Amino acid sequence: MEKEIRFLESLLSEKRLNRIKQVINNKIENITVVLDNLLDSHNTSAIIRTAEGLGLKDIYIIEKDYEFEINKAVTKYSHKWVELHRYKDFTPCVKDLKEKGYKIFVANVGEKSVKLTDIEITPENKYAFVVGNEHDGISDEMLKYADCEFTIPMYGFTESFNVSVACAIILSYTIYKYRNALNKPSDLSENEKQKIYFDFLKKAVKNSDVLLKSFKKRENKS
Known part of the structure; x- marks a missing residue:
């Protein structure tokens, strides 16, 4: 999941990433x-x-x-x-x-x-x-x-x-x-926050499923 997270992060601005992290760091379960x-x-x-x-x-x-x-x-x-x-x-x-x-x-x-x-x-x-x-x-x-x-x-x-x-x-x-x-x-535990972070990144990036699928194919070939 770490590689996928880094890939999705590269598609968003630092401002957007910071906002996502801020929201997650205030989540209540x-x-x-x-x-x-x-x-x-x-x-x-x-x-x-x-x-x-x-x-x-x-x-x-x-x-x-x-x-x-x-x-x-x-x-x-x-x-x-x-x-x-x-x-x-x-x-x-x-x-x-x-x-x-x-x-x-x-x-x-x-x-x-x-x-x-x-x-x-x-x-x-x-x-x-x-x-x-x-x-x-x-x-x-x-x-x-x-x-x-x-x-x-x-x-x-x-x-x-x-x-x-x-x-x-x-x-x-x-x-x-x-x-x-x-x-x-x-x-939330840090592990829970990480899971939500990955989910939120996928929601924040348009067509993330398609992009992740292509990214994984490239990773498997390398």
């Missing part, structure tokens, strides 16, 4: 967001843009009833720089999260709910924050898997936020707390 069967692809696209801008590495999308279509005018191509995990049902999504060690925090107004600001954010834990459908809220299936239910504190007559606004509040607050507790900008 241990906080993620789960979109529970959202109706409006515009909202999902807006959340992706926000999550990428805040440094998230992964986003989980459940499309049980509503298929998500990327709105590039809304994402501004931010979807290229995050890993989208897409599922047709709740069970495989939750299974993947649990296997990766995430605790599931569900945004829901109920008797069991705590305030977002009362959730302890520590570097030792992994947090998956779930937001629900714009009309129906969190699904019953997802509630069954919740380790914690929470609400965003509100102080006006308005009873709820738009789902994309809610995600922005949740992620900006928790990522700020997490980075402070972590005392560094990223929780």
Whole structure:
């Protein structure tokens, strides 16, 4: 992979390479967001843009009833720089999260709910924050898997936020707390950063697959 990386680097400006490295050095894996069967692809696209801008590495999308279509005018191509995990049902999504060690925090107004600001954010834990459908809220299936239910504190007559606004509040607050507790900008290992760097280089170079294939042929002949 090292030779391929050097080859792709030669096709990009130093300014572009530095920007890619800067973004990767601020990536966060241990906080993620789960979109529970959202109706409006515009909202999902807006959340992706926000999550990428805040440094998230992964986003989980459940499309049980509503298929998500990327709105590039809304994402501004931010979807290229995050890993989208897409599922047709709740069970495989939750299974993947649990296997990766995430605790599931569900945004829901109920008797069991705590305030977002009362959730302890520590570097030792992994947090998956779930937001629900714009009309129906969190699904019953997802509630069954919740380790914690929470609400965003509100102080006006308005009873709820738009789902994309809610995600922005949740992620900006928790990522700020997490980075402070972590005392560094990223929780990725150097090996993970290298893998993402190679992936981002391929995305940054036009027709990279074709160019890499040609490069490998030349290398094999030499």
